[in-house]
Amino acid sequence: MDGISDVAVGVKRGSEELSMYNSPNSGMSSISDGASNGSDSKKLRVEEAPPSRVIHIRKLPNEASEAEVIALGLPFGKVTNILTLKGKNQAFLEMGTEEAAITMVNYYTTVTPHIRNVPVFIQYSNHKELKTDASNQRTQAVLQAVSAVQSPSSDVQEILAAASSPVLRIIIDNMFYPVTLDVLQQIFSKFGTVMKIITFTKNNQFQALLQFSDPVNAQQAKLALDGQNIYNSCCTLRIDFSKLVNLNVKYNNDKSRDYTRPELPAGDGQPSLDPTVAAAFSKDSNSLLGALNPLSAAAAAAAAAGRVALAGQAGSSGVLLVSNLNEEMVTPQSLFTLFGVYGDVQRVKILYNKKDSALIQMSDSNQAQLAMSHLNGQKMYGKIIRVTLSKHQTVALPRDGLDDQGLTKDYANSPLHRFKKPGSKNFQNIFPPSATLHLSNIPQDVTEDDLRLLFSNAGGTVKAFKFFQDRKMALIQMSTVEEAIQALIDLHNYNMGGNQHLRVSFSKSTI
Structure with missing residues (x-):
């Protein structure tokens, strides 16, 4: 909203039409909804307003942009108009249908929406539609761009498609919970067909490259999801366009996946994606996840916006x-x-x-x-x-x-919980059971022979062993996954002497 002056708004006498105009004398803004720091009686009247396709949004942060306001409504349906009141930290959003507006309000009644980590308040407006002056060119341009994303036949969409890459670069901030390939696929597939995903860690941050089939889908996903949380209050999405226009995926495993080529090998000992699962993803990116995790229309729209946890939303418990x-x-x-x-x-x-x-x-x-x-x-x-x-x-x-x-x-008060510390690095090292175990907190005087004997006595056969350079950590490979599971159960937190307890977890590596 930089560069936009306060907007003076008034209601025409005898009608519900809302007019917007800019003038040199419009230093103050007034609005009949009366929800900005007004009296309780005025607020009560607004809250009792009947359903309308016009949504009144209050308590916006000063730096909020039109695109961020539009993103609140985008997952629920087409946004047809927007009116911003910078001086009052308010906005009006007009949805394409009353049904879309009802779905939006119903959802945000149970889940507080946030813009730039600030909670905002949403309710129906007394107005049935917005009639705005076209003189505010920047606001109209933003709305036109969003409408272009929503309208496949528009010329603006072709311009956006030509200027944008179909590949998004995604950084996860405040990663309290692990973010898997399937979680990313489920979120972003709401905006189009996800073809490929590659995940990696760079500068101690979990990142991903995600390729859509169409650059316009990438534009829409970035507009709606940038700055949103995958899970409540954590795992924040930071999204930019990549300079790449195509991803080269060699393996289908827990780090990368090409949904168009289910026959790719797993590579590096990682479990491959079941061909039937891959086929289901490639045919309809929503069908399998929808079958496993059915969502209501409101929850599905909210999941698309990335504001709630995608796993376990169908009323499942812990x-x-x-x-x-x-x-x-x-x-x-x-x-x-x-x-x-x-x-x-x-x-x-x-x-x-x-x-x-x-x-x-x-x-x-x-x-x-x-x-x-x-x-x-x-x-x-x-x-x-x-x-x-x-x-x-x-x-x-x-x-x-x-x-x-x-x-x-x-075990609520057990000292052995791995993830009790918020933002623990342990969240980034969760892997499926494997024959190779990662050992840490090894005392300096413990030798390879000591550890081989310890794990052999747990009932398994040690196939390989490798110390890390500092000798505080090591990899040990058992003959089977079952033996590794039993060794982990028996030896995690094993007292190695001097009050040092061995830490054991599954590894993605092989020796």
Whole structure:
């Protein structure tokens, strides 16, 4: 809104039409909605306004741009007009239909919208449409550009397409939770077909390159998503256009993916994308995720805007049901240690009448989804375990005085949580179970032979070993993934002497 003077707004007597004009004498702005620092009675009248396709937005930050205001409405439908009141930190947004406006207001009633990390307030306007003067050329130009993105046949769209790359460069700030390829695909596919994604870490920041099939889709996604949070209050998207016009993807794994070529190898020992899954993605980038994670229209639009967590939005809790366990071997502690690789386990309950099953409560639904995606189908103590989302919202502790034979444990205050520190680097080192384990916090006097013997005694065969240069960390490769899982369960937090405890996690590397 730089360079735009205050806008004087008035309501024509006897009508609901809103007029906008600029004049040398319009030093003050007035508006009949009366929601700017007005009396409670005026605010009450605004809040009681019936549904309208005109949305009144208040408490905007001073530096908010028209594009950022438009981005609030863009995921819910076509934006047909905008009126800004810089002096009052307000704006009016006119949606293409009343239905789109209702969806937008309903969603923002439950999730507070933010612009530049400042909460803004949204409600229906008393006005049924905006009738604005075209003299404010910059505002109209912004609206025209957005309309071009929304209208495939317009000439402006062709200009935007010629000037823009179909490849976006994405930086994730404040990365409290891990961001996977599938999360990025789900967010950005709301704006068009995502063809390729490459993720990497540069300057200690998680980054991604994402290629759309059409530059206009990239323009629309950047306008709507730049500055938004993937999860509440964290994982902020910073988006620019890349100088590249095409990405060269060699492998389909957890770091890169070409959705148009499901036959690509995994490379570097990473798990490949199942061909049927890849085919589903390439045919319809929304179908598979939609089937796994159905969203209401409002939630889907909000997910497209990147304002809520995409995992677990269909009412799922942070509680997992784990079945087909080896009831002779499994304990609450073993489940706490294994599932703790993917999030902070709060409680574990082995079912009294079905001891091959357990409930595991994670800190939130995102961690539950992550643990389920990595551990379902893995082999633990000789049995392939099944991990699904539970209908329970919490794991109940036994009643006072009731002996449940130690089947229920509360780990809420455990010092062994890997992710209790906000922004922990551990979030950037979460990998699927593999035969190679990453060891850290190794005492200086511990040798390779000591560690080989320790892990062999855990019931496995050590195939390879490699110290890092500082000898505080190492990689150790077991003969199978199952052996690595058992070694992690047995030896994570193992006391190496001198109150130094070994840290064990899965590695993406091979030796």
